[in-house]
Amino acid sequence: MALLPPPQDRLYPTFEALQNDLKTFTRSQGYACVIVSSLNRDPEGHYRRYNLCCSKGGKSYTSHSKGIRQARSTKTGCPMRLKAVQEKAYPYDDKWRVVVQCGEHNHEPFTGEPGTNVPAQFRKIEADGVRWLMIMHRDAQCTLRQLTIGIRISFGDKYQYVKKSDVRNMLAKIKRDDDRKAQMAAVAQGLPTNLPYTLIPQSHQPPPPTPQDVEQMPQLPQGLQVPDPDLESDDEDDDEP
Structure with a gap:
């Protein structure tokens, strides 16, 4: 080089x-x-x-923060x-x-030797990697470690320097984007935006239940039938006999 x-x-x-x-x-x-x-x-x-x-x-700089994470340019x-x-x-x-x-x-x-700082541009996950992460995370239910190893292997040298933190941050960004799209869909459907739930995408919703034959209860004999309380009014009759 x-x-x-x-x-x-x-x-x-x-x-x-x-x-x-x-x-x-x-x-x-x-x-x-x-x-x-x-x-x-x-x-x-x-x-x-x-x-x-x-x-x-x-310009190079060194953080003087007293926090746990010390940033250094x-x-x-x-x-x-x-x-x-x-x-x-x-x-x-x-x-x-x-x-x-x-x-x-x-x-x-930069030669890629262990212990050297990897430029952030070499760790950036682009559109093809984002699609791969979405599929493997949602459908295959891969863990963070599996996703990191998988994206390094699946794309050759392109993502060989991607770390678990890069994958974690990208998954968080995908979730934020999905939440924003769900909120926009709720607004488009006229639903309030302060509901305690969001809508599942149509492609991920479970199929409707299969119709099943249900055996009906047999009718009671005429003399044993009683009025259905659900068909009665709750208002009392005030008329005197």
């Missing part, structure tokens, strides 16, 4: 395609890039430029930065490209 800057000779149809390719390349070089700002909106409100820098850019003030721009003129034809503004780093590359 040589911390090489990303290539500048590639054109991408969308920023998402550029970002995915950039993640793959920078990961192979032992670093990650993050978006720091966005500029130049078009008439539709879409950005045409994003400024990015190395994830270790910025791993930033080194790395100067590496680049921009992703959408160019209209030839030969770009409204496509996206990378422009490296500073390709130098002031830190060693």
